[in-house]
Amino acid sequence: MRFDIITVLPELLDSPFAHSILKRAQKKGLTEIVVHNLRDYSTNKHKSVDDYPYGGGSGMVMTIEPFAACIEKLKAERNYEEVIFMTPDGETLSQSIANELSVKGNIIILCGHYKGIDQRIRDLFVSREISIGDYVLSGGELPAAVLVDAVVRLLPGVLSDETSALSDSFQGELLDAPVYTRPAVWRGLEVPQVLLSGNQAKIDEWRYDQALERTKSRRPDLLK
Numbered sequence: 487m488r489f490d491i492i493t494v495l496p497e498l499l500d501s502p503f504a505h506s507i508l509k510r511a512q513k514k515g516l517t518e519i520v521v522h523n524l525r526d527y528s529t530n531k532h533k534s535v536d537d538y539p540y541g542g543g544s545g546m547v548m549t550i551e552p553f554a555a556c557i558e559k560l561k562a563e564r565n566y567e568e569v570i571f572m573t574p575d576g577e578t579l580s581q582s583i584a585n586e587l588s589v590k591g592n593i594i595i596l597c598g599h600y601k602g603i604d605q606r607i608r609d610l611f612v613s614r615e616i617s618i619g620d621y622v623l624s625g626g627e628l629p630a631a632v633l634v635d636a637v638v639r640l641l642p643g644v645l646s647d648e649t650s651a652l653s654d655s656f657q658g659e660l661l662d663a664p665v666y667t668r669p670a671v672w673r674g675l676e677v678p679q680v681l682l683s684g685n686q687a688k689i690d691e692w693r694y695d696q697a698l699e700r701t702k703s704r705r706p707d708l709l710k
Protein backbone atom coordinates (compact mmCIF):
# COMPACT_ATOMS: atom_id res chain seq x y z
CA MET A 487 0.00 0.00 0.00
CA ARG A 488 1.38 3.37 -1.03
CA PHE A 489 0.68 6.83 0.40
CA ASP A 490 1.57 10.03 -1.46
CA ILE A 491 1.32 13.02 0.82
CA ILE A 492 1.27 16.50 -0.71
CA THR A 493 2.35 19.32 1.59
CA VAL A 494 4.09 22.70 1.80
CA LEU A 495 5.97 21.48 4.89
CA PRO A 496 7.54 18.12 3.99
CA GLU A 497 10.04 18.42 6.87
CA LEU A 498 7.16 18.18 9.32
CA LEU A 499 6.62 14.61 8.15
CA ASP A 500 10.24 13.44 8.38
CA SER A 501 10.04 12.20 11.94
CA PRO A 502 6.61 10.53 12.21
CA PHE A 503 7.48 7.97 9.53
CA ALA A 504 11.13 7.45 10.48
CA HIS A 505 10.73 5.44 13.69
CA SER A 506 9.36 2.31 15.21
CA ILE A 507 6.44 0.51 13.54
CA LEU A 508 6.11 2.87 10.56
CA LYS A 509 9.82 2.69 9.83
CA ARG A 510 9.80 -1.11 10.02
CA ALA A 511 6.70 -1.38 7.82
CA GLN A 512 8.45 0.60 5.09
CA LYS A 513 11.68 -1.36 5.46
CA LYS A 514 9.78 -4.63 5.10
CA GLY A 515 8.15 -3.28 1.92
CA LEU A 516 4.65 -3.47 3.44
CA THR A 517 4.00 0.19 2.76
CA GLU A 518 5.57 3.05 0.85
CA ILE A 519 5.16 6.61 2.11
CA VAL A 520 6.22 9.34 -0.30
CA VAL A 521 6.10 13.01 0.69
CA HIS A 522 5.86 15.65 -2.06
CA ASN A 523 6.72 19.31 -1.67
CA LEU A 524 3.84 21.28 -3.16
CA ARG A 525 6.19 24.16 -3.98
CA ASP A 526 7.99 21.94 -6.50
CA TYR A 527 4.79 22.08 -8.55
CA SER A 528 4.43 25.86 -8.51
CA THR A 529 5.19 27.47 -11.86
CA ASN A 530 5.24 30.90 -10.25
CA LYS A 531 8.68 32.54 -10.02
CA HIS A 532 8.37 32.94 -6.25
CA LYS A 533 7.20 29.32 -5.89
CA SER A 534 4.09 30.62 -4.18
CA VAL A 535 1.20 28.23 -3.59
CA ASP A 536 -1.41 30.61 -2.18
CA ASP A 537 -3.27 33.78 -3.09
CA TYR A 538 -5.82 36.26 -1.70
CA PRO A 539 -9.38 35.01 -1.32
CA TYR A 540 -11.98 36.18 -3.84
CA GLY A 541 -14.58 38.20 -1.99
CA GLY A 542 -12.04 39.44 0.54
CA GLY A 543 -11.53 38.32 4.10
CA SER A 544 -8.54 37.32 6.16
CA GLY A 545 -6.02 34.61 5.35
CA MET A 546 -4.68 33.18 2.13
CA VAL A 547 -6.15 30.39 0.03
CA MET A 548 -4.07 27.60 -1.50
CA THR A 549 -4.25 27.75 -5.30
CA ILE A 550 -5.43 25.02 -7.68
CA GLU A 551 -2.49 24.73 -10.08
CA PRO A 552 0.25 23.20 -7.88
CA PHE A 553 -2.16 20.62 -6.37
CA ALA A 554 -3.59 19.79 -9.80
CA ALA A 555 -0.11 19.39 -11.32
CA CYS A 556 1.09 17.08 -8.54
CA ILE A 557 -2.10 14.97 -8.40
CA GLU A 558 -2.23 14.59 -12.19
CA LYS A 559 1.43 13.58 -12.36
CA LEU A 560 0.87 10.92 -9.70
CA LYS A 561 -2.32 9.66 -11.34
CA ALA A 562 -0.49 9.28 -14.65
CA GLU A 563 2.01 6.98 -12.91
CA ARG A 564 -0.36 4.61 -11.07
CA ASN A 565 -3.95 4.16 -9.99
CA TYR A 566 -5.22 5.70 -6.77
CA GLU A 567 -8.30 4.53 -4.93
CA GLU A 568 -8.69 7.64 -2.78
CA VAL A 569 -7.61 11.26 -2.75
CA ILE A 570 -8.08 12.36 0.85
CA PHE A 571 -8.09 15.96 2.06
CA MET A 572 -7.31 16.43 5.75
CA THR A 573 -9.66 19.11 7.05
CA PRO A 574 -11.47 19.90 10.31
CA ASP A 575 -14.80 19.91 8.41
CA GLY A 576 -14.36 16.34 7.15
CA GLU A 577 -15.81 13.12 8.60
CA THR A 578 -14.21 12.30 11.94
CA LEU A 579 -11.52 9.61 11.76
CA SER A 580 -12.54 6.40 13.51
CA GLN A 581 -11.25 2.84 13.75
CA SER A 582 -13.79 1.76 11.15
CA ILE A 583 -12.52 4.36 8.65
CA ALA A 584 -8.93 3.18 9.32
CA ASN A 585 -10.05 -0.43 8.74
CA GLU A 586 -11.76 0.55 5.48
CA LEU A 587 -8.68 2.38 4.18
CA SER A 588 -6.32 -0.45 5.18
CA VAL A 589 -7.61 -2.64 2.34
CA LYS A 590 -7.08 0.02 -0.35
CA GLY A 591 -4.22 0.17 -2.79
CA ASN A 592 -2.73 3.62 -3.28
CA ILE A 593 -3.89 6.76 -1.52
CA ILE A 594 -3.07 10.44 -2.07
CA ILE A 595 -3.36 12.73 0.96
CA LEU A 596 -3.59 16.53 0.62
CA CYS A 597 -2.50 18.74 3.51
CA GLY A 598 -4.05 22.18 3.66
CA HIS A 599 -2.69 25.36 5.25
CA TYR A 600 -3.65 28.98 5.69
CA LYS A 601 -7.37 29.66 5.27
CA GLY A 602 -7.91 26.50 3.21
CA ILE A 603 -7.67 25.26 -0.35
CA ASP A 604 -9.56 26.48 -3.40
CA GLN A 605 -12.94 24.69 -3.35
CA ARG A 606 -12.43 23.47 -6.93
CA ILE A 607 -9.60 21.17 -5.80
CA ARG A 608 -12.04 19.56 -3.39
CA ASP A 609 -14.79 19.35 -6.02
CA LEU A 610 -12.57 17.99 -8.76
CA PHE A 611 -9.98 15.74 -7.14
CA VAL A 612 -10.92 14.84 -3.58
CA SER A 613 -12.83 11.60 -2.94
CA ARG A 614 -12.90 11.81 0.83
CA GLU A 615 -12.41 14.50 3.51
CA ILE A 616 -11.22 13.45 6.94
CA SER A 617 -10.85 15.31 10.25
CA ILE A 618 -8.95 13.92 13.23
CA GLY A 619 -11.19 15.68 15.73
CA ASP A 620 -13.16 18.79 16.56
CA TYR A 621 -10.25 21.18 16.96
CA VAL A 622 -8.27 23.21 14.46
CA LEU A 623 -4.57 22.54 13.84
CA SER A 624 -2.16 24.74 11.88
CA GLY A 625 -2.13 22.40 8.90
CA GLY A 626 -3.00 18.95 7.64
CA GLU A 627 0.44 17.37 8.19
CA LEU A 628 -0.05 16.08 11.74
CA PRO A 629 -3.53 14.81 10.85
CA ALA A 630 -2.03 13.04 7.79
CA ALA A 631 0.58 11.39 10.02
CA VAL A 632 -2.17 10.26 12.42
CA LEU A 633 -4.19 8.79 9.56
CA VAL A 634 -1.23 6.95 8.01
CA ASP A 635 -0.20 5.52 11.40
CA ALA A 636 -3.74 4.30 12.13
CA VAL A 637 -3.92 2.57 8.74
CA VAL A 638 -0.40 1.14 8.42
CA ARG A 639 -0.49 -0.68 11.76
CA LEU A 640 -3.46 -2.65 10.41
CA LEU A 641 -1.61 -3.98 7.35
CA PRO A 642 -0.87 -7.70 7.59
CA GLY A 643 2.67 -8.34 8.84
CA VAL A 644 3.22 -4.85 10.24
CA LEU A 645 2.70 -5.77 13.89
CA SER A 646 4.80 -8.67 15.07
CA ASP A 647 1.89 -10.24 16.95
CA GLU A 648 -0.77 -10.60 14.26
CA THR A 649 -3.55 -10.54 16.82
CA SER A 650 -2.50 -7.43 18.62
CA ALA A 651 -4.14 -4.90 16.29
CA LEU A 652 -7.35 -6.91 16.57
CA SER A 653 -7.38 -6.63 20.36
CA ASP A 654 -6.85 -2.84 20.36
CA SER A 655 -9.33 -0.60 22.11
CA PHE A 656 -11.99 0.42 19.53
CA GLN A 657 -11.36 -2.62 17.35
CA GLY A 658 -14.14 -4.47 19.15
CA GLU A 659 -16.74 -2.53 21.07
CA LEU A 660 -14.73 -2.49 24.32
CA LEU A 661 -11.80 -0.39 25.51
CA ASP A 662 -8.67 -2.29 26.58
CA ALA A 663 -8.30 -3.75 30.07
CA PRO A 664 -5.51 -2.30 32.28
CA VAL A 665 -2.04 -3.81 31.74
CA TYR A 666 0.86 -4.37 34.17
CA THR A 667 4.50 -5.43 34.01
CA ARG A 668 7.27 -6.10 36.55
CA PRO A 669 7.77 -5.47 39.42
CA ALA A 670 4.78 -7.29 40.92
CA VAL A 671 4.82 -4.89 43.88
CA TRP A 672 5.92 -1.24 43.59
CA ARG A 673 5.69 1.07 46.62
CA GLY A 674 3.12 -1.27 48.06
CA LEU A 675 0.98 -1.25 44.91
CA GLU A 676 0.29 -4.81 43.81
CA VAL A 677 -0.45 -6.24 40.40
CA PRO A 678 -3.87 -7.98 40.50
CA GLN A 679 -3.26 -11.54 41.76
CA VAL A 680 -5.21 -13.15 38.93
CA LEU A 681 -2.58 -11.98 36.40
CA LEU A 682 0.10 -13.91 38.32
CA SER A 683 -2.08 -17.03 38.65
CA GLY A 684 -1.16 -18.69 35.37
CA ASN A 685 -4.84 -19.58 34.92
CA GLN A 686 -5.53 -18.27 31.39
CA ALA A 687 -9.30 -18.76 31.54
CA LYS A 688 -9.47 -16.73 34.75
CA ILE A 689 -7.17 -14.07 33.26
CA ASP A 690 -9.32 -13.77 30.13
CA GLU A 691 -12.44 -13.47 32.25
CA TRP A 692 -10.83 -10.78 34.44
CA ARG A 693 -9.69 -8.83 31.37
CA TYR A 694 -13.16 -8.99 29.85
CA ASP A 695 -14.76 -7.75 33.09
CA GLN A 696 -12.24 -4.92 33.40
CA ALA A 697 -12.72 -3.91 29.76
CA LEU A 698 -16.47 -3.87 30.25
CA GLU A 699 -16.20 -1.78 33.45
CA ARG A 700 -13.82 0.67 31.82
CA THR A 701 -16.05 1.05 28.78
CA LYS A 702 -19.16 1.53 30.94
CA SER A 703 -17.53 4.26 32.98
CA ARG A 704 -15.52 6.06 30.27
CA ARG A 705 -17.32 5.47 26.99
CA PRO A 706 -20.84 4.17 27.56
CA ASP A 707 -21.66 5.37 24.03
CA LEU A 708 -19.58 2.47 22.65
CA LEU A 709 -21.91 -0.11 24.21
CA LYS A 710 -24.91 -0.79 22.06
Ligand code: ADE
Nearest residue numbers: 572573574617618623629
Ligand atom coordinates in the same frame (compact mmCIF):
# COMPACT_ATOMS: atom_id res chain seq x y z
N1 ADE B 1 -6.37 20.55 9.54
C1 ADE B 1 -6.49 21.42 10.56
N2 ADE B 1 -7.14 20.89 11.59
C2 ADE B 1 -7.46 19.61 11.23
C3 ADE B 1 -8.13 18.56 11.87
N3 ADE B 1 -8.65 18.67 13.08
N4 ADE B 1 -8.28 17.40 11.20
C4 ADE B 1 -7.80 17.27 9.95
N5 ADE B 1 -7.15 18.24 9.29
C5 ADE B 1 -6.98 19.41 9.92
